[in-house]
Amino acid sequence: MTTTIHISEIHASAVYGIRQKVLRPGKPVSECMFKGDTSAKSIHLGLYMAENFIGVASFIKNRNPIFKAIEQYQLRGMAILPEFEGQGFGTSLLTEGEEKLKNLMKQPFLWFNARESAIGFYEKFGYKTIGEKFYVPGVCAHIVMFKLL
Numbered sequence: 001m002t003t004t005i006h007i008s009e010i011h012a013s014a015v016y017g018i019r020q021k022v023l024r025p026g027k028p029v030s031e032c033m034f035k036g037d038t039s040a041k042s043i044h045l046g047l048y049m050a051e052n053f054i055g056v057a058s059f060i061k062n063r064n065p066i067f068k069a070i071e072q073y074q075l076r077g078m079a080i081l082p083e084f085e086g087q088g089f090g091t092s093l094l095t096e097g098e099e100k101l102k103n104l105m106k107q108p109f110l111w112f113n114a115r116e117s118a119i120g121f122y123e124k125f126g127y128k129t130i131g132e133k134f135y136v137p138g139v140c141a142h143i144v145m146f147k148l149l
Contacts, residue, residue, distance in 0.1 A: 005089065007096045010046040012037040015056040015077060022079035027138070034076050036060035043073075043100055047080070047093050055080040057093040059101060059110070066130065067146060069109035073101055076112065094125060098149050111146040119143065 019032035036042055039061060047055035057078040064072060075097065080089045101108035114122055116133060117140070127145040135141050 018056045019077045054084045072109045108149040113142040114145045116141040
């Protein structure tokens with residue numbers, strides 16, 4: 001059986017529901033609204049399987065001072081509904097976002113705060129860790145990851 005998916009750019013407000021269900025369950029939607037979401041330079045992607053809205057990823061122009069790269073984007077709030085995890089949908093969102101950044105900048109640099117449980121996923125795509133793990137209060141342990149695209 002072939003699964004038909006499509007990925008579209010969506011408005012920032014459309015990502016909050018899935019972010020809340022996956023990344024901040026039981027918390028208010030306000031905890032799923034991140035700095036930079038409403039910037040005109042932010043890219044929000046929605047992943048649809050048939051008519052079902054099942055995943056999101058946001059790419060926010062945000063500079064992390066630990067990196068020398070001039071143009072930087074931060075991946076924020078990537079989430080796939082739990083019943084659809086492990087089927088390659090996260091890979092589709094990540095690679096689509098990378099392609100958009102490659103078309104936008106000469107030397108795209110992507111960084112993010114990865115959940116400890118997701119490190120292996122991102123390492124498969126060439127992302128590296130830097131620094132020490134840190135705890136996001138009320139969430140879980142994270143570590144900074146990065147890659148020059």
